[in-house]
Amino acid sequence: MRSIALKVGDLAKQTGVSVRTLHYYDEIGLLSPSHRTDTGYRLYDKADIMRLQQIVALRQLGFPLEQIRHCLDQDQFSPHQVVQLHLFQLKEQMALQQQLYAKLAAIATRLQATETISMQEFIQLIEVTTMVEKYYTPEQQEFLKARSEQMGAVRIHQAEAEWQDLIEQAQIEMEKGTDPSSEVVQALAQRWRSLIAEFTGGNPGIEQSLNTMYQQEGAESASQGMVDSALMEYMGRAMQC
Secondary structure (H helix, E strand, O other), rough: OOOEEEHHHHHHHHHOOHHHHHHHHHHHOOOOOEEEEEOEEEEEHHHHHHHHHHHHHHHHOOOOOHHHHHOOOOOOOHHHHHHHHHHHHHHHHHHHHHHHHHHHHHHHHHHHHOOOOOOOHHHHHHHHHHHHHHOOOOOHHHHHHHHHHHHHHHHHHHHHHHHHHHHHHHHHHHHOOOOOOHHHHHHHHHOOOOOOHHHHHHHHHHHHHHHHHHHHHHHHOOOOOOHHHHHHHHHHHHHHO
């Protein structure tokens, strides 16, 4: 019985895989023809065609080429193990997609409270959202989400304006050299505590996560430049009085 020996063009027509793709598979060692003519033309035999069919099938399932090569080069190719591995990887990808969806939803909620936003402010918002995911547990993030819904977009916008005004007043007192234990700074410290309590809902675990974020990221980064480290230290001393 005559053995099958297809040239690259014939194999492309038979399988629907382009000649360019077959050349690329040969270059990366994924599918190299078992034979060549005296003039150097590729010739694919029955085993090569079967391997190509396996490659096409695994590609349709979403496997990357490197993983396909690793699977097919094993002495004992186990379709069951390959599919189980891919299922595990898909679950990880789905989890990442869910995290991305949650992040975008959180950003969308914040954007609803702001009529206009610059590109720099948009980037800062993304950075803040990323830091929240880093320092707050999933349960705390759910609590903060519920807390945000309770406050509402209008109150959140008001609180942000109050926070900015508070920072500016505290900065003035610090630059004047006002003692942190003075009556005026103590009044600012009380407002500072109140706004933090409103944000955290009085949850001590969330307050601890907030403090950790400031310690690890630095005041400038954690507050996106609104509170520098000197002011943070100044207000920290005021709240200890």
